[in-house]
Amino acid sequence: MSTNNTVSENHSTAVNHEHRDDAGRKMGMWLFLFTELLLFGGLFLVYSIYRFMNPADFSNGSHHLDVFMGALNTMVLITSSLTVALSITAIQKGNAKLALRMLAVTILLAIFFLVNKYFEWGHKIHYDLYPGTDLFKALPSGEGLFYVLYYFMTGLHMIHVIVGAVILVFMGKYISDGSINSSNYTLLENGGLYWHLVDLIWIFLFPLLYLIH
Amino acid sequence: MEEHKPHIVEYLTNIYVWIALAVLTVITIWVSEFDLKLLTVAVALGVASIKATLVLMYFMHLRFDSKILTFMVLITMIVFLSLIVFTFIDYSYRA
Numbered sequence: 001m002s003t004n005n006t007v008s009e010n011h012s013t014a015v016n017h018e019h020r021d022d023a024g025r026k027m028g029m030w031l032f033l034f035t036e037l038l039l040f041g042g043l044f045l046v047y048s049i050y051r052f053m054n055p056a057d058f059s060n061g062s063h064h065l066d067v068f069m070g071a072l073n074t075m076v077l078i079t080s081s082l083t084v085a086l087s088i089t090a091i092q093k094g095n096a097k098l099a100l101r102m103l104a105v106t107i108l109l110a111i112f113f114l115v116n117k118y119f120e121w122g123h124k125i126h127y128d129l130y131p132g133t134d135l136f137k138a139l140p141s142g143e144g145l146f147y148v149l150y151y152f153m154t155g156l157h158m159i160h161v162i163v164g165a166v167i168l169v170f171m172g173k174y175i176s177d178g179s180i181n182s183s184n185y186t187l188l189e190n191g192g193l194y195w196h197l198v199d200l201i202w203i204f205l206f207p208l209l210y211l212i213h
Numbered sequence: 214m215e216e217h218k219p220h221i222v223e224y225l226t227n228i229y230v231w232i233a234l235a236v237l238t239v240i241t242i243w244v245s246e247f248d249l250k251l252l253t254v255a256v257a258l259g260v261a262s263i264k265a266t267l268v269l270m271y272f273m274h275l276r277f278d279s280k281i282l283t284f285m286v287l288i289t290m291i292v293f294l295s296l297i298v299f300t301f302i303d304y305s306y307r308a
Contacts (some may be wrong), residue, residue, distance in 0.1 A: 015253035034289045041293045082231040085272045092221045196273045203264045211245040
Protein backbone atom coordinates (compact mmCIF):
# COMPACT_ATOMS: atom_id res chain seq x y z
CA MET A 1 0.00 0.00 0.00
CA SER A 2 1.10 3.52 -0.74
CA THR A 3 2.33 5.54 2.18
CA ASN A 4 2.07 8.74 0.21
CA ASN A 5 0.00 10.99 2.47
CA THR A 6 -0.07 13.92 0.08
CA VAL A 7 -2.77 12.11 -1.91
CA SER A 8 -6.13 13.80 -1.37
CA GLU A 9 -7.80 12.65 1.82
CA ASN A 10 -11.12 11.56 0.36
CA HIS A 11 -9.25 8.89 -1.64
CA SER A 12 -7.73 6.98 1.22
CA THR A 13 -7.06 3.89 -0.90
CA ALA A 14 -5.86 5.78 -3.98
CA VAL A 15 -2.38 5.03 -5.18
CA ASN A 16 -0.37 6.92 -7.71
CA HIS A 17 -1.31 5.04 -10.87
CA GLU A 18 -4.27 5.73 -13.14
CA HIS A 19 -7.77 4.88 -11.97
CA ARG A 20 -8.77 1.35 -12.78
CA ASP A 21 -11.01 -1.38 -11.43
CA ASP A 22 -9.38 -4.76 -11.92
CA ALA A 23 -12.01 -6.67 -9.94
CA GLY A 24 -14.77 -5.04 -12.01
CA ARG A 25 -13.04 -5.83 -15.30
CA LYS A 26 -12.70 -9.44 -14.29
CA MET A 27 -16.31 -9.69 -13.16
CA GLY A 28 -17.41 -8.26 -16.51
CA MET A 29 -15.40 -10.95 -18.28
CA TRP A 30 -17.05 -13.66 -16.17
CA LEU A 31 -20.51 -12.28 -16.99
CA PHE A 32 -19.62 -12.55 -20.67
CA LEU A 33 -18.40 -16.13 -20.14
CA PHE A 34 -21.80 -17.01 -18.63
CA THR A 35 -23.49 -15.98 -21.88
CA GLU A 36 -21.05 -18.24 -23.72
CA LEU A 37 -21.86 -21.07 -21.35
CA LEU A 38 -25.57 -20.69 -22.06
CA LEU A 39 -24.90 -20.54 -25.82
CA PHE A 40 -23.15 -23.90 -25.72
CA GLY A 41 -25.46 -25.05 -22.92
CA GLY A 42 -28.43 -24.75 -25.25
CA LEU A 43 -26.64 -26.99 -27.74
CA PHE A 44 -25.73 -29.49 -25.01
CA LEU A 45 -29.41 -29.59 -24.08
CA VAL A 46 -30.52 -30.17 -27.70
CA TYR A 47 -27.88 -32.89 -28.02
CA SER A 48 -28.96 -34.62 -24.78
CA ILE A 49 -32.65 -34.60 -25.67
CA TYR A 50 -32.09 -35.96 -29.19
CA ARG A 51 -29.70 -38.56 -27.84
CA PHE A 52 -32.35 -39.57 -25.30
CA MET A 53 -34.89 -39.91 -28.12
CA ASN A 54 -32.56 -41.71 -30.61
CA PRO A 55 -30.11 -43.71 -28.47
CA ALA A 56 -29.19 -46.34 -31.11
CA ASP A 57 -28.62 -43.87 -33.98
CA PHE A 58 -26.51 -41.57 -31.79
CA SER A 59 -24.46 -44.53 -30.64
CA ASN A 60 -23.80 -45.56 -34.27
CA GLY A 61 -22.86 -42.00 -35.14
CA SER A 62 -20.38 -41.62 -32.31
CA HIS A 63 -18.76 -44.97 -33.20
CA HIS A 64 -17.69 -43.39 -36.49
CA LEU A 65 -15.79 -40.56 -34.82
CA ASP A 66 -12.04 -40.95 -34.44
CA VAL A 67 -11.39 -41.21 -30.68
CA PHE A 68 -7.66 -40.78 -31.29
CA MET A 69 -8.17 -37.44 -33.04
CA GLY A 70 -10.52 -36.29 -30.28
CA ALA A 71 -8.10 -37.40 -27.57
CA LEU A 72 -5.18 -35.70 -29.32
CA ASN A 73 -7.13 -32.45 -29.53
CA THR A 74 -8.10 -32.79 -25.86
CA MET A 75 -4.44 -33.03 -24.88
CA VAL A 76 -3.59 -30.08 -27.16
CA LEU A 77 -6.24 -27.87 -25.53
CA ILE A 78 -5.36 -28.94 -21.98
CA THR A 79 -1.70 -28.16 -22.67
CA SER A 80 -2.60 -24.80 -24.22
CA SER A 81 -4.61 -23.98 -21.10
CA LEU A 82 -1.49 -24.76 -19.05
CA THR A 83 0.70 -22.48 -21.17
CA VAL A 84 -1.77 -19.58 -20.80
CA ALA A 85 -1.83 -20.13 -17.03
CA LEU A 86 1.99 -20.20 -16.99
CA SER A 87 2.05 -17.00 -19.04
CA ILE A 88 -0.08 -15.26 -16.39
CA THR A 89 2.17 -16.55 -13.58
CA ALA A 90 5.19 -15.29 -15.52
CA ILE A 91 3.81 -11.78 -16.01
CA GLN A 92 2.82 -11.60 -12.33
CA LYS A 93 6.42 -12.43 -11.48
CA GLY A 94 7.65 -9.78 -13.88
CA ASN A 95 9.05 -12.21 -16.45
CA ALA A 96 7.59 -10.70 -19.65
CA LYS A 97 9.88 -12.75 -21.88
CA LEU A 98 8.62 -16.07 -20.52
CA ALA A 99 5.02 -14.77 -20.65
CA LEU A 100 5.47 -14.00 -24.35
CA ARG A 101 7.03 -17.39 -25.06
CA MET A 102 4.18 -19.19 -23.30
CA LEU A 103 1.63 -17.20 -25.32
CA ALA A 104 3.49 -18.12 -28.52
CA VAL A 105 3.32 -21.81 -27.57
CA THR A 106 -0.41 -21.43 -26.86
CA ILE A 107 -1.03 -19.90 -30.28
CA LEU A 108 0.98 -22.70 -31.95
CA LEU A 109 -1.13 -25.27 -30.09
CA ALA A 110 -4.29 -23.48 -31.25
CA ILE A 111 -3.07 -23.75 -34.84
CA PHE A 112 -2.23 -27.44 -34.27
CA PHE A 113 -5.78 -27.97 -32.99
CA LEU A 114 -7.23 -26.33 -36.10
CA VAL A 115 -5.02 -28.42 -38.41
CA ASN A 116 -6.24 -31.59 -36.66
CA LYS A 117 -9.83 -30.45 -37.07
CA TYR A 118 -9.18 -29.76 -40.75
CA PHE A 119 -8.05 -33.35 -41.27
CA GLU A 120 -10.86 -34.75 -39.13
CA TRP A 121 -13.58 -32.82 -40.95
CA GLY A 122 -11.81 -33.26 -44.29
CA HIS A 123 -11.85 -37.02 -43.87
CA LYS A 124 -15.63 -37.05 -43.35
CA ILE A 125 -16.29 -34.55 -46.12
CA HIS A 126 -14.15 -36.67 -48.46
CA TYR A 127 -16.56 -39.57 -47.85
CA ASP A 128 -19.56 -37.32 -48.50
CA LEU A 129 -20.55 -37.44 -44.85
CA TYR A 130 -21.99 -33.94 -44.54
CA PRO A 131 -25.51 -32.49 -44.70
CA GLY A 132 -26.97 -32.37 -48.20
CA THR A 133 -25.27 -35.33 -49.88
CA ASP A 134 -27.13 -38.44 -51.05
CA LEU A 135 -25.23 -40.54 -48.53
CA PHE A 136 -26.28 -38.18 -45.74
CA LYS A 137 -29.93 -38.21 -46.81
CA ALA A 138 -29.92 -42.03 -46.70
CA LEU A 139 -28.78 -42.10 -43.04
CA PRO A 140 -31.32 -42.91 -40.33
CA SER A 141 -32.76 -39.61 -39.08
CA GLY A 142 -31.13 -39.91 -35.64
CA GLU A 143 -27.69 -40.44 -37.15
CA GLY A 144 -28.21 -37.44 -39.39
CA LEU A 145 -29.08 -35.40 -36.30
CA PHE A 146 -25.93 -36.62 -34.59
CA TYR A 147 -23.72 -35.44 -37.43
CA VAL A 148 -25.52 -32.12 -37.78
CA LEU A 149 -24.93 -31.51 -34.06
CA TYR A 150 -21.35 -32.77 -34.36
CA TYR A 151 -20.58 -30.29 -37.15
CA PHE A 152 -22.45 -27.48 -35.46
CA MET A 153 -20.97 -27.89 -31.97
CA THR A 154 -17.38 -28.58 -33.05
CA GLY A 155 -17.73 -25.82 -35.70
CA LEU A 156 -18.93 -23.25 -33.18
CA HIS A 157 -16.17 -24.37 -30.84
CA MET A 158 -13.63 -24.03 -33.68
CA ILE A 159 -14.75 -20.41 -34.25
CA HIS A 160 -14.07 -19.83 -30.55
CA VAL A 161 -10.59 -21.34 -30.91
CA ILE A 162 -9.86 -18.93 -33.79
CA VAL A 163 -11.21 -15.93 -31.85
CA GLY A 164 -9.28 -17.00 -28.75
CA ALA A 165 -6.05 -17.29 -30.72
CA VAL A 166 -6.55 -13.81 -32.22
CA ILE A 167 -7.19 -12.41 -28.71
CA LEU A 168 -3.96 -14.02 -27.51
CA VAL A 169 -2.03 -12.49 -30.44
CA PHE A 170 -3.19 -9.07 -29.20
CA MET A 171 -2.20 -9.99 -25.63
CA GLY A 172 1.27 -10.77 -26.97
CA LYS A 173 1.39 -7.37 -28.66
CA TYR A 174 0.40 -5.63 -25.41
CA ILE A 175 3.02 -7.54 -23.43
CA SER A 176 5.74 -6.55 -25.92
CA ASP A 177 4.80 -2.85 -25.84
CA GLY A 178 4.65 -2.95 -22.03
CA SER A 179 0.97 -2.05 -21.61
CA ILE A 180 0.50 -5.46 -19.95
CA ASN A 181 3.11 -5.69 -17.18
CA SER A 182 3.67 -7.06 -13.69
CA SER A 183 1.46 -4.40 -12.09
CA ASN A 184 -1.26 -4.34 -14.74
CA TYR A 185 -2.16 -7.73 -16.13
CA THR A 186 -5.94 -8.02 -15.80
CA LEU A 187 -6.29 -7.85 -19.59
CA LEU A 188 -4.07 -10.93 -19.95
CA GLU A 189 -6.06 -12.67 -17.20
CA ASN A 190 -9.29 -11.92 -19.08
CA GLY A 191 -7.81 -13.15 -22.36
CA GLY A 192 -6.70 -16.26 -20.48
CA LEU A 193 -10.21 -16.73 -19.05
CA TYR A 194 -11.60 -16.77 -22.59
CA TRP A 195 -9.05 -19.35 -23.64
CA HIS A 196 -9.82 -21.54 -20.61
CA LEU A 197 -13.52 -21.36 -21.50
CA VAL A 198 -12.66 -22.78 -24.93
CA ASP A 199 -10.87 -25.60 -23.11
CA LEU A 200 -13.78 -26.12 -20.67
CA ILE A 201 -16.28 -26.51 -23.51
CA TRP A 202 -14.06 -29.06 -25.22
CA ILE A 203 -13.73 -30.99 -21.93
CA PHE A 204 -17.49 -31.67 -22.22
CA LEU A 205 -17.71 -31.95 -26.02
CA PHE A 206 -15.09 -34.69 -26.16
CA PRO A 207 -16.84 -37.30 -23.95
CA LEU A 208 -20.32 -36.37 -25.24
CA LEU A 209 -19.44 -36.74 -28.92
CA TYR A 210 -16.57 -39.25 -28.98
CA LEU A 211 -16.74 -41.43 -25.88
CA ILE A 212 -20.34 -42.17 -24.96
CA HIS A 213 -21.27 -45.02 -27.28
CA MET B 214 -12.74 -2.52 1.54
CA GLU B 215 -11.47 -4.63 -1.29
CA GLU B 216 -8.19 -6.36 -0.62
CA HIS B 217 -5.50 -5.98 -3.28
CA LYS B 218 -3.27 -8.90 -2.60
CA PRO B 219 -2.94 -10.77 -5.89
CA HIS B 220 -2.31 -14.44 -5.37
CA ILE B 221 0.27 -15.87 -7.73
CA VAL B 222 -0.33 -19.48 -8.74
CA GLU B 223 3.13 -21.05 -8.82
CA TYR B 224 4.50 -22.59 -12.04
CA LEU B 225 4.62 -26.01 -10.40
CA THR B 226 0.99 -25.84 -9.21
CA ASN B 227 -0.09 -25.21 -12.80
CA ILE B 228 1.98 -28.15 -13.99
CA TYR B 229 0.48 -30.47 -11.35
CA VAL B 230 -3.01 -29.44 -12.45
CA TRP B 231 -2.04 -30.19 -16.06
CA ILE B 232 -0.78 -33.66 -15.06
CA ALA B 233 -4.06 -34.32 -13.23
CA LEU B 234 -6.03 -33.23 -16.31
CA ALA B 235 -3.95 -35.48 -18.58
CA VAL B 236 -4.36 -38.48 -16.25
CA LEU B 237 -8.13 -37.93 -16.05
CA THR B 238 -8.30 -37.73 -19.85
CA VAL B 239 -6.50 -41.07 -20.17
CA ILE B 240 -8.80 -42.60 -17.52
CA THR B 241 -11.97 -41.43 -19.25
CA ILE B 242 -10.80 -42.83 -22.62
CA TRP B 243 -9.75 -46.11 -21.00
CA VAL B 244 -13.07 -46.47 -19.15
CA SER B 245 -15.02 -45.82 -22.37
CA GLU B 246 -13.64 -49.12 -23.75
CA PHE B 247 -15.79 -51.03 -21.26
CA ASP B 248 -19.53 -51.33 -21.45
CA LEU B 249 -20.73 -49.85 -18.17
CA LYS B 250 -24.34 -49.80 -19.35
CA LEU B 251 -26.22 -47.03 -17.57
CA LEU B 252 -23.11 -45.80 -15.79
CA THR B 253 -21.34 -44.86 -19.06
CA VAL B 254 -22.84 -41.39 -19.28
CA ALA B 255 -22.47 -40.77 -15.54
CA VAL B 256 -18.78 -41.74 -15.52
CA ALA B 257 -17.95 -39.73 -18.66
CA LEU B 258 -19.69 -36.60 -17.38
CA GLY B 259 -18.39 -37.13 -13.85
CA VAL B 260 -14.76 -37.19 -15.02
CA ALA B 261 -15.43 -34.20 -17.28
CA SER B 262 -16.87 -32.31 -14.28
CA ILE B 263 -13.79 -33.04 -12.17
CA LYS B 264 -11.60 -31.76 -15.02
CA ALA B 265 -13.76 -28.66 -15.39
CA THR B 266 -13.57 -27.99 -11.64
CA LEU B 267 -9.76 -28.18 -11.75
CA VAL B 268 -9.62 -25.74 -14.68
CA LEU B 269 -12.06 -23.36 -12.96
CA MET B 270 -10.32 -23.44 -9.57
CA TYR B 271 -6.67 -23.27 -10.61
CA PHE B 272 -6.28 -22.14 -14.25
CA MET B 273 -9.15 -19.67 -13.96
CA HIS B 274 -8.06 -18.67 -10.42
CA LEU B 275 -11.52 -19.01 -8.84
CA ARG B 276 -9.97 -20.53 -5.75
CA PHE B 277 -7.84 -17.44 -5.19
CA ASP B 278 -10.09 -14.65 -6.49
CA SER B 279 -12.94 -12.91 -4.74
CA LYS B 280 -15.57 -15.42 -3.53
CA ILE B 281 -18.29 -13.49 -5.32
CA LEU B 282 -17.01 -14.91 -8.64
CA THR B 283 -17.32 -18.50 -7.38
CA PHE B 284 -20.80 -17.65 -6.15
CA MET B 285 -21.77 -16.28 -9.58
CA VAL B 286 -20.40 -19.38 -11.31
CA LEU B 287 -22.38 -21.65 -8.97
CA ILE B 288 -25.60 -19.70 -9.60
CA THR B 289 -25.05 -20.03 -13.36
CA MET B 290 -24.46 -23.77 -13.00
CA ILE B 291 -27.68 -24.15 -10.99
CA VAL B 292 -29.63 -22.23 -13.64
CA PHE B 293 -28.13 -24.40 -16.39
CA LEU B 294 -28.71 -27.69 -14.53
CA SER B 295 -32.34 -26.73 -13.80
CA LEU B 296 -32.79 -26.08 -17.51
CA ILE B 297 -31.55 -29.60 -18.27
CA VAL B 298 -33.44 -31.34 -15.47
CA PHE B 299 -36.79 -29.70 -16.19
CA THR B 300 -36.53 -30.26 -19.93
CA PHE B 301 -35.77 -33.93 -19.30
CA ILE B 302 -38.69 -34.28 -16.87
CA ASP B 303 -40.90 -32.83 -19.59
CA TYR B 304 -39.61 -35.17 -22.32
CA SER B 305 -39.68 -38.32 -20.21
CA TYR B 306 -43.42 -37.88 -19.60
CA ARG B 307 -44.29 -37.44 -23.27
CA ALA B 308 -45.20 -40.87 -24.49
